[in-house]
Amino acid sequence: MSKLKLDSLLLPLVGIAFCVLLWWSIAGKSITKQTKDDWGDVVTVTKRVGLSADLPTPGETWKASRDYIVKPFAKRGELDQGILAFTWLSLKLVAQGYLIALLIGTPLGFCLGLSKTFTKVCDPIIQILRPVSPLAWLPLGMVLFLSAKINIPGVGIYTASELAALFTIAICSMWPTVMNTAVGVRAIPQDYLNVARVLKLSKTKTLFKVLVPATLPYMFTGFRLSLGIAWLVIVAAEMLTGKPGVGGFLWQQYNALSYAHIILCILTIGVVGYVLDRLMSVVEARFKTI
Amino acid sequence: MAFLEAQNVSKGYGPAWNRSEVLRDINLTIEEGEFVAIIGYSGAGKTTLMSLLAGLITPDTGTVKLEGREIKEPGPDRGIVFQNYSLLPWLTVYENVALAVDHIFPQWTAEQRRKHAEKYIRMVNLEPAMQKVPSELSGGMRQRVSVARTLSLEPHILLLDEPLSALDALTRATLQDEISRIWQETRKTVVLITNDPDEALLLADRVIPLSAGPGATLLDSIAVPLERPRDRRALLECREFKRLRNEVVDRLLESKRKPTTAITRKLVLPDIQPEDISITTSRFVFGAKRKPKRPHEVQPVKVEVEV
Numbered sequence: 247m248s249k250l251k252l253d254s255l256l257l258p259l260v261g262i263a264f265c266v267l268l269w270w271s272i273a274g275k276s277i278t279k280q281t282k283d284d285w286g287d288v289v290t291v292t293k294r295v296g297l298s299a300d301l302p303t304p305g306e307t308w309k310a311s312r313d314y315i316v317k318p319f320a321k322r323g324e325l326d327q328g329i330l331a332f333t334w335l336s337l338k339l340v341a342q343g344y345l346i347a348l349l350i351g352t353p354l355g356f357c358l359g360l361s362k363t364f365t366k367v368c369d370p371i372i373q374i375l376r377p378v379s380p381l382a383w384l385p386l387g388m389v390l391f392l393s394a395k396i397n398i399p400g401v402g403i404y405t406a407s408e409l410a411a412l413f414t415i416a417i418c419s420m421w422p423t424v425m426n427t428a429v430g431v432r433a434i435p436q437d438y439l440n441v442a443r444v445l446k447l448s449k450t451k452t453l454f455k456v457l458v459p460a461t462l463p464y465m466f467t468g469f470r471l472s473l474g475i476a477w478l479v480i481v482a483a484e485m486l487t488g489k490p491g492v493g494g495f496l497w498q499q500y501n502a503l504s505y506a507h508i509i510l511c512i513l514t515i516g517v518v519g520y521v522l523d524r525l526m527s528v529v530e531a532r533f534k535t536i
Numbered sequence: 537m538a539f540l541e542a543q544n545v546s547k548g549y550g551p552a553w554n555r556s557e558v559l560r561d562i563n564l565t566i567e568e569g570e571f572v573a574i575i576g577y578s579g580a581g582k583t584t585l586m587s588l589l590a591g592l593i594t595p596d597t598g599t600v601k602l603e604g605r606e607i608k609e610p611g612p613d614r615g616i617v618f619q620n621y622s623l624l625p626w627l628t629v630y631e632n633v634a635l636a637v638d639h640i641f642p643q644w645t646a647e648q649r650r651k652h653a654e655k656y657i658r659m660v661n662l663e664p665a666m667q668k669v670p671s672e673l674s675g676g677m678r679q680r681v682s683v684a685r686t687l688s689l690e691p692h693i694l695l696l697d698e699p700l701s702a703l704d705a706l707t708r709a710t711l712q713d714e715i716s717r718i719w720q721e722t723r724k725t726v727v728l729i730t731n732d733p734d735e736a737l738l739l740a741d742r743v744i745p746l747s748a749g750p751g752a753t754l755l756d757s758i759a760v761p762l763e764r765p766r767d768r769r770a771l772l773e774c775r776e777f778k779r780l781r782n783e784v785v786d787r788l789l790e791s792k793r794k795p796t797t798a799i800t801r802k803l804v805l806p807d808i809q810p811e812d813i814s815i816t817t818s819r820f821v822f823g824a825k826r827k828p829k830r831p832h833e834v835q836p837v838k839v840e841v842e843v
C-alpha cells in the first residue's frame with residue numbers, strides 16, 4: 247500500500263523534475279561580462295546564451311511571475327491582473343460558450359440518434375464542420391456579429407467580439423457532445439424501449455423516463471470531452487479578440503516581449519484544464535455506475 | 537370465441553434474400569382463465585412467439601387476436617415478463633414498479649398508487665429490497681421485480697417468458713407456488729414459457745410443445761387433468777404425472793429427431809490392409825524378420841466408441 251502511494255506520488259514528481267531540467271538546459275542564461283569598449287571605458291554587457299537564448303529559465307520564470315501568483319486576484323489594470331483573476335475571466339467566458347454548446351449539442355445528438363433520416367441529412371455537414379479550427383471560426387464569428395450588440399438584463403452587454411468568442415467556443419466544443427449523445431441513444435438496449443412500448447408511455451415520457459437516463463453515461467463522456475475543447479479554444483478566442491483573460495494576457499505579454507509570462511499562462515491553462523477534466527470525470531463516474 | 541387466438545402465424549428474421557424462418561404455421565387458441573404452458577428447446581423461437589403475442593413484433597403472415605381484436609402494438613393489457621427482466625437500471629425496485637403503476641392508473645391518488653405498488657412488491661417478497669437498484673439485486677430478485685411490475689398493471693393476460701429460468705431450484709419452487717397461488721386467486725389467463733417439463737405440468741392446464749427450430753411450430757397440446765392444488769411431492773409419485781411427463785419429453789425429442797433422420801451418414805473407411813501390427817517387446821527387429829501379416833492372421837480388436 248505504502249509502495250503504491252510512493253509510486254503514484256514519487257514517479258510523477260520524477261517526470262516533472264526531468265521536464266524542468268530539460269527546460270532549464272535548453273533555456274538561455276544571462277552572462278554578464280565586463281569589456282572595454284572602443285573608447286576604453288569599462289562596460290558591463292549582458293548576453294544571453296543557450297540553445298534557445300530567449301527562453302527564460304525556470305528560475306527567471308518564477309521571479310517574473312511571482313507577483314501574479316502570490317497576489318492572484320490583484321487588478322492593476324485591465325490587462326494586468328493576478329493569474330487567478332485572469333483565469334476567472336476566462337472561465338466565465340468558457341462556461342457561457344460551453345453552456346450554449348450543451349444546449350444545442352445535446353438535443354442535436356438526440357435527434358441524430360433517434361432518426362436515421364436526420365442522420366443522413368446532417369452527417370456530411372457535421373463531418374465537414376467538425377475539423378475546422380477555432381482560428382478559422384473566429385473571423386466568421388466577427389463577421390456574423392459585426393453590428394450586433396446584445397444586452398441581456400442582469401447578465402451584461404455582449405459586444406461583437408464577445409459574441410464571436412462565444413460562437414467559436416460553442417461551435418468548436420459542441421461535437422463531442424453531439425457524437426456521444428447520438429451513439430448513446432443508438433446504444434439503448436431494445437429491452438428498455440420495450441418497457442416503454444408495453445406501458446405505452448407517451449413520446450415525452452419515453453424521452454425523459456427512458457431515453458435520457460439511459461443515455462446519461464454517454465452524454466457525460468461527451469460533456470467532459472466538450473469541456474476540454476472549450477478550454478482549448480479560449481486561448482485562440484481571447485488572443486484574436488484581445489479580451490482580458492489567460493489567453494489575452496498570453497498574447498499581450500508575447501507582444502510585450504515578457505516571455506516568462508507566456509510560460510506562466512501555459513502552465514495555468516494546463517493546470518486548469520487538468521482540474522476541469524478531473525472534476526468532470528468525477529461527475530461522469532457517478533453516472534457510469536448505471 | 538377464443539380469448540387469445542393466433543392463426544397461421546409465421547415469422548422470420550433477416551432480409552428477404554437471406555431470411556431465416558423461425559416460426560411457421562402457428563395456430564393457437566387460449567380460453568379466458570386458462571393457464572397454458574409452452575415448452576420448447578432453446579433457440580426454437582419461444583421468445584419470438586411471446587413477442588408476437590405481446591405485439592412487440594408483427595407476424596409475417598397470419599393474425600394474432602386478443603378478445604377478438606387484432607394485436608397490432610404492445611399495450612399494458614398484455615402484461616409481459618421479459619426473459620431478461622428488462623428493469624430500468626437507474627430506478628430502484630419501487631420506482632420500477634411505480635413507473636408502471638403511475639402511468640397506468642393516473643386517475644388514482646398518489647397514496648392509492650403507492651399502496652398498489654407496495655402490495656405487489658410485498659407479493660413477491662421484496663419489501664426489504666424496495667430501495668435498491670437492480671444492479672444490487674440477484675438474478676432471481678430481479679425476475680421477481682419484473683413479475684411484480686407486470687402484475688401491478690393488472691393485465692388481462694399474463695405472458696411469462698421463462699420467468700424462473702435464472703433461479704436456483706429452491707427459489708424456483710417457491711415462486712412456482714407463488715405463481716400458482718396468484719393464478720388461483722386472480723384466474724387470469726396465463727401463457728407461461730418454460731424449458732422445464734415439471735414446471736409446465738405443475739402449473740398449467742395445458743402444455744403445448746414447440747418443435748425444434750428452424751421453422752418451429754406448435755405441436756398438439758397435451759391436457760393436464762391433474763387435480764389442483766397440485767403438490768409437487770405428491771406429483772412425483774403420481775403415475776399420471778409420469779406418463780404426461782414422458783409424453784411431453786417424447787414429443788419434443790421426436791420433433792428434434794425428424795430433420796436429422798433424413799440425413800443418413802455412413803462412415804467410409806479407407807481400404808488398407810494392415811501390414812504388421814504386432815508389438816515387439818524385445819529388441820529392435822529389422823528387415824527379414826518383419827513379415828507382413830495376412831488379413832486372416834490379424835486378431836480382431838474390440839474398440840469401444842462413444843457416440
Ligand SMILES: Nc1ncnc2c1ncn2[C@@H]1O[C@H](COP(=O)(O)OP(=O)(O)OP(=O)(O)O)[C@@H](O)[C@H]1O
Nearest residue numbers: 549550558576577578579580581582583584585619
Ligand atoms: N431480433 C432478431 N434478429 C434476428 N434473429 C433473431 C432475432 N431474435 C431472435 N432471432 C433468432 O430467432 C431464433 C429464436 O430466437 P428466440 O429468442 O425466440 O429463442 P428462444 O426459444 O426464446 O430461446 P431461449 O430459450 O434461449 O430464450 C434464434 O435462432 C435467434 O437467432
Ligand SMILES: [Mg+2]
Nearest residue numbers: 582583584619
Ligand atoms: Mg427466449
